[in-house]
């Protein structure tokens with residue numbers, strides 16, 4: 001056995017492995033069936049040529065007949081393949097017509113046994129020499145005719161095919177073109193005058209088998225990892241199988257058979273696990289794509305929502321300012337005398353309008369925050385003045401509820417912070433408003449004090465109430481958008497859960513910190529805002 005025989009055996013092993021991988025994937029696909037049959041015939045051909053070289057005459061002649069049949073089978077299976085390939089471009093023929101393709105085979109086989117095919121043979125110094133007779137011409141015609149027809153069919157499909165099928169057909173035509181050109185030269189034409197290069201044709205089938213294999217696998221959902229694992233498993237089993245026949249003793253046979261069974265079982269398990277893994281990965285991939293699409297859609301909807309809020313907010317603000325203006329003119333008596341009864345009603349209208357103005361303000365803030373358009377006019381703000389002012393505004397409301405509302409400037413004096421006065425007023429207003437809203441009886445105390453921390457002075461504004469309190473479990477999510485506790489919902493169904501979110505955003509943007517504490521339900525709560533003092 002020399003290198004040429006090893007090449008031939010390797011060719012056979014390669015073709016068997018690849019055809020097995022493809023048939024393993026989908027044993028019912030006609031494309032896969034005819035591909036595998038053609039690849040297997042190529043493997044048999046390579047094996048035949050190898051054994052022909054190793055054997056002596058006259059056994060070698062019998063082997064030569066065998067490989068000529070194998071090569072004839074490549075032609076017919078390839079033609080069948082050309083008819084059914086690719087998916088969606090199958091040539092529709094009747095069964096009879098397909099069956100007719102195989103009719104010449106028995107005649108070819110018979111020819112091989114006549115003296116007009118093999119005229120003489122001899123073992124020479126350069127190898128085996130075989131003289132071919134006139135019957136060989138029929139074989140050449142058969143082979144060239146079948147392969148030519150297959151090419152013609154594939155080429156016509158190529159011209160009509162869509163992009164994907166075109167790429168597949170290109171691979172098939174190229175692979176088969178290369179293999180056939182060399183194979184036919186070395187094994188169909190050259191042998192007429194010189195039989196020495198009979199070994200050179202079969203290795204080129206590797207090109208054909210791998211190119212077509214690639215064309216089949218490329219555009220299907222097959223995964224490289226799975227195919228590699230399968231090829232490895234099948235290749236290993238094949239090697240072990242061959243070793244069975246080269247075993248020297250009975251014990252060897254048993255041992256090798258055992259190894260084969262174990263290796264095959266492990267290979268099957270491995271392939272299955274890889275298949276599963278790939279399947280799962282593909283599933284995750286699909287889910288990820290779906291999620292990404294959903295996410296883009298959500299973002300679009302969110303942007304549309306913010307846009308709507310912004311437009312609606314601006315549209316609402318003007319008429320509200322109008323109403324507020326006229327109501328305060330009524331209350332001040334600018335528009336003539338107002339009866340006490342009407343004044344009381346007007347006050348209620350005024351309070352409600354103010355509530356509405358705040359709500360619209362919150363909505364506008366939300367849309368600004370979400371669009372990243374929150375702007376601040378920073379200046380020096382004396383927090384004590386601001387807090388006192390806000391508390392004064394709420395005095396009437398607190399009194400109406402029977403609550404004590406106090407402002408206590410502990411040790412902050414006239415200390416100031418750098419901030420946007422309107423936004424900071426919004427913060428304090430929100431906190432005091434909440435404290436009054438969520439307190440049925442008792443007191444609301446607004447405290448201001450100074451603190452040293454991390455080498456700087458901070459001002460803390462604490463709004464403490466004796467209201468409904470907050471469950472410990474709820475404390476952490478207090479500053480998230482649209483968060484409202486169950487108790488708050490029950491007491492005040494009209495809230496939106498936006499105020500604290502905006503408070504946090506404003507304080508964060510001021511480089512400050514806002515915290516909440518509550519000893520528990522029904523035991524009041526305290527909201528603290530810390531800002532760096534100037």
Ligand code: ADP
Nearest residue numbers: 434435438484485488495496497498499500525
């Ligand atoms: P809203 O008051 O419109 O619900 P906020 O963002 O101002 O919106 O408040 C969010 C939630 O925080 C309230 O619904 C309530 O559950 C809770 N909360 C805020 N302030 C207090 C408070 N002083 N006492 C108890 N719970 C409060």
